[in-house]
Amino acid sequence: LIDVARAAPHRVSQAPCQEIVETASPSLAGLPALRCWPGDAGHFITLPAVFTRDPLTGARNVGMYRLQIFDDRTLGMHWQIHKGGAEHHRRMTEPHPAHGGPPAGHAGLADPATTMPVAVALGGDPAMIYAASAPLPPGVDEVVFAGWLRGSGVDLVRCRTIDLEVPAEAEIVLEGYVDPAERRLEGPFGDHTGYYSLARDYPVFHLTAVTRRARPIYPATLVGRPPQEDYWLGKATERLFLPVIRMMLPEVVDINMPAQGIFHNLVIVSIRKRYPGQARKVMTALWGMGLMALAKTIVVVSDHVNVHDLSEVAWRATGNIDPKRDLMLLEGPMDDLDHAALRHRFGGKLGVDATEKGPMDDVAQAWPDEIVMTDEVRERVRRRWKDYGL
Incomplete structure (x- = not known):
């Protein structure tokens, strides 16, 4: 379990990320943002840690959402509907139970009654960068998680124009706000799926300040048809969260989310099978776990199968199933980037029980050796x- 006392963040009054402060005329013009692929709609910030705050509870969220640079003062904020930042954005439009509207009190240059403060931290400690991408359970603070990963709490400093805190060791910080009522066409963008994500309307980030180190290093990553750099972030998540999955599903032995399935399109799980229907139980449980709900295909194999050997998995997944008995089809939420879904963000899912079958499964014939x-x-x-001679 996380040692909260050791991982808790520290507040500081001075920070490397505020060696240079631009508030009078902040601009994105000097930012070397990438235009990665020929069909990209523009230049994108691809490795940000986006800080938001729940307008009702004050809880912090840190996510990694690409940002398209529209001009020197505005960006497209691509937080998908299933992510924490989008949830905070949605709550800005909901009535506050006590006040009849979103709570005021957001200090900043924009109207605090109608806008949402957002800070974008670029660079700094790799643990904080990774934590922004991690699919943590609701209520788990990404800053505390980063502190646990690095073995000591993250230093935070208060922003200059908005009421948020950011990592003191960041290279560059963009301060600003999002108006919940404003949207603008964002994309296309060559994404980790290997396809261009479609242009859609997303919130607009308005810049109020740029703070940075005196000689900052701009961080970026290139995504595209896997495997790319983000593949290793995904594999780190797979390994780190396997013990969490085992806590809730002790029969799980191992899990693989291969590059060929861009993680959420294919999940391979090995289990210690003890009773009929256990593979289906694992599938449905995984589909109920946070962002695992977006998984398109789950293949369950027996405990002795190496889930990282795709050739072996394919052999067993084709040889060990009766399609009528061992396939489970259902519908549910899908990834925002899934272009093949029945409709945007909703579509079909496939579960495959590729475990060996025995008497408890009531098969019609003996299972061969x-x-x-x-x-x-x-x-x-x-x-x-x-x-x-070999």
Whole structure:
């Protein structure tokens, strides 16, 4: 469990990210943002940590959402509907239970009664950058999570024009606000799916300040058809969150979200199967876990199967199933970037029970033994490998 005392953030009054402060005429003009692919709609910030605050509870959220630069003072804020920043944005338009509207009190240059403060931190501690991308459960603070990863709390400093705190060690910070009533066409963008995500209306970020180090390093990542750099962020998430999945599903042995499935399109899970329907139970449980709800296909195999060997998984997934018995089709929420869904953000899902079947599964015939080379033959081949000229 997280040692909260050790991982809790520290408030500081001076910070490297505020060595230079631009509030009179802040501009994005000097930012070396990338235009990664020929069909991109413009230049994009691709590795930001976006800080927002719940307007009702005050809870912080940090997410990683691309930003399209529209001009020197505005950007497109691509937070998808399933993400924390979008939830805070949505709550700005809901009536406050006590005041009949969103709470006032957001200090800043914009009208605090109608706008939402947002800060974009670029660079700094890799733990904080990763934490912004991590699919944490609701209520878990990404800043505390980053402190746990790095072994000590993150230093935070108050922004200059809005009522938010940002990592003191960041290279560059963009301060500003989003008007909940304003949207603008954002995209297309060459995304991690290997396709261009479609142009859609998204909120607009208005710049109120730029703070930075005296000699900042601009961070960026390139996404596209996998594997790209973000593949390794995804694999880190897979490994870090496997113990969390096991806490709720102790029968789970291992999990693989391969690059070929761009993570949310294919999840392979091995389980210790003990009773009928257990594979289906695991599938439905995973579809109920946070952003795992967006997974399109889940394949469940037996505990001895190496889920990272895609050739073995394919062999078992085709040989161990009866399509009528072992496929589960249902509908549910889909990733914002899924261009093949029935409709935007909603579509079909497939569960595949590729475990071995036995008497408890009430199969009509005996399950055959696998062909396995004997240890004697395997050892003989190993000893004489060079003799065979191989």
